[in-house]
Amino acid sequence: MSGIYIHIPFCKQACHYCDFHFSTSMGKKDAMVNAICKELELRKSEFEDETVATIYFGGGTPSVLQTNEIELILNSVRTNYTIIDNPEITLEANPDDLSEEKIVQLAASSINRLSIGIQSFFEEDLKLMNRAHNAAEAEKSLQLARQHFDNISIDLIYGMPNMSLARWKENIDKALGYGIPHISSYALTVEPKTALAKFVDKGLVSPASDEEAQEHFNLLNETLLDAGFDCYEISNFGKPGYYSKNNSAYWQQKKYIGIGPSAHSFDGVRRGWNINNNPKYIKSIEKDILPMEVEVLSATDKYNEYIMTGLRTIWGVSLNRIATEFGPKFKEYALLQADKFIEEHLLYLDDETLKTTKKGMFLADGIAADLFMVNLR
Numbered sequence: 514m515s516g517i518y519i520h521i522p523f524c525k526q527a528c529h530y531c532d533f534h535f536s537t538s539m540g541k542k543d544a545m546v547n548a549i550c551k552e553l554e555l556r557k558s559e560f561e562d563e564t565v566a567t568i569y570f571g572g573g574t575p576s577v578l579q580t581n582e583i584e585l586i587l588n589s590v591r592t593n594y595t596i597i598d599n600p601e602i603t604l605e606a607n608p609d610d611l612s613e614e615k616i617v618q619l620a621a622s623s624i625n626r627l628s629i630g631i632q633s634f635f636e637e638d639l640k641l642m643n644r645a646h647n648a649a650e651a652e653k654s655l656q657l658a659r660q661h662f663d664n665i666s667i668d669l670i671y672g673m674p675n676m677s678l679a680r681w682k683e684n685i686d687k688a689l690g691y692g693i694p695h696i697s698s699y700a701l702t703v704e705p706k707t708a709l710a711k712f713v714d715k716g717l718v719s720p721a722s723d724e725e726a727q728e729h730f731n732l733l734n735e736t737l738l739d740a741g742f743d744c745y746e747i748s749n750f751g752k753p754g755y756y757s758k759n760n761s762a763y764w765q766q767k768k769y770i771g772i773g774p775s776a777h778s779f780d781g782v783r784r785g786w787n788i789n790n791n792p793k794y795i796k797s798i799e800k801d802i803l804p805m806e807v808e809v810l811s812a813t814d815k816y817n818e819y820i821m822t823g824l825r826t827i828w829g830v831s832l833n834r835i836a837t838e839f840g841p842k843f844k845e846y847a848l849l850q851a852d853k854f855i856e857e858h859l860l861y862l863d864d865e866t867l868k869t870t871k872k873g874m875f876l877a878d879g880i881a882a883d884l885f886m887v888n889l890r
Contacts, residue, residue: 514563516566517569517772518776519569519575522536522774522791523545523574524645525645545794548795549589550585550586555801557593560595563595563768565600566597567602570605574605576610584623601757602626606654611658613657629667631654632644632668633669635680641674656691668697671700672720672721685733689736694752730875737750763822784808819835820884825878831865851867859872
């Protein structure tokens with residue numbers, strides 16, 4: 514089973530923390546939709562022997578598309594790919610786009626899962642992030658969405674400047690109050706060349722410390738576990754039956770095609786990425802040329818990726834899989850590097866599988882980096 518990711522590179526305005534590829538100009542939206550449909554056709558041979566289980570509209574802000582534009586893209590998928598009977602089809606959406614009329618249209622379309630970018634229920638946080646919606650729109654969008662969709666995820670950001678534990682708890686409790694079955698939550702990261710990075714450099718904003726961010730994560734984890742959620746990946750919490758199939762496939766290293774400017778693809782052997790320039794992407798596709806760079810992954814690359822993705826999840830890192838796919842030296846190396854983290858109760862062995870402890874989960878990326886291999890191939 515494989516997935517298709519579709520990058521919609523448009524936003525109404527730039528969030529201060531975002532370093533994803535997007536444009537605030539909608540002038541080329543029609544041409545972009547046509548190019549995305551054509552790229553899907555040009556790349557169908559890559560999935561000749563694959564069955565598509567998930568289709569994910571990310572961005573950018575996919576909810577800026579009209580429903581007929583979304584269906585045009587989905588028709589291109591149906592025409593060119595083999596799809597399971599009931600695929601998970603997710604649309605990322607911003608609250609300000611989700612009027613009652615739009616939600617009714619989406620519910621009548623092929624979209625069966627909404628991922629709503631709430632980020633915070635507090636006005637001061639939304640203003641700091643330069644989100645296009647306000648707190649009232651955040652709540653209204655959930656009220657409306659719950660009337661028409663069962664499978665809903667929301668995004669929340671922790672580690673905000675001046676965010677107390679009490680305010681973070683209010684954010685979590687508000688989300689739970691709407692009966693949302695899936696929450697993706699990330700620490701606010703100061704990415705280079707973003708507006709937030711400039712604010713920090715000028716001393717206008719003081720980011721939360723690592724200790725504060727970890728306190729927020731611990732509170733999130735404890736509260737959601739008590740509410741019946743599973744933390745199946747460090748940033749993803751779902752009730753049983755509501756794990757994101759798209760997210761799970763990514764963390765389990767299944768094949769996926771990334772369509773649209775800046776989108777990434779992975780087939781188990783190679784990783785590819787499209788050019789992150791809208792006009793150049795469109796012109797290239799119009800000439801039947803895929804604007805993609807491809808990297809063939811070495812055994813070391815694939816091992817490192819498996820370590821990074823596996824340690825972030827409840828499925829962990831199988832030492833038997835490492836031995837089978839990469840060889841006994843890789844297994845020996847992983848165990849040797851993991852030993853100190855096992856002693857510190859950050860990792861543990863469960864039936865030949867390395868997993869993070871509750872204490873180690875927040876530190877998974879750093880632990881993974883210590884298990885990476887550099888020279889052995």
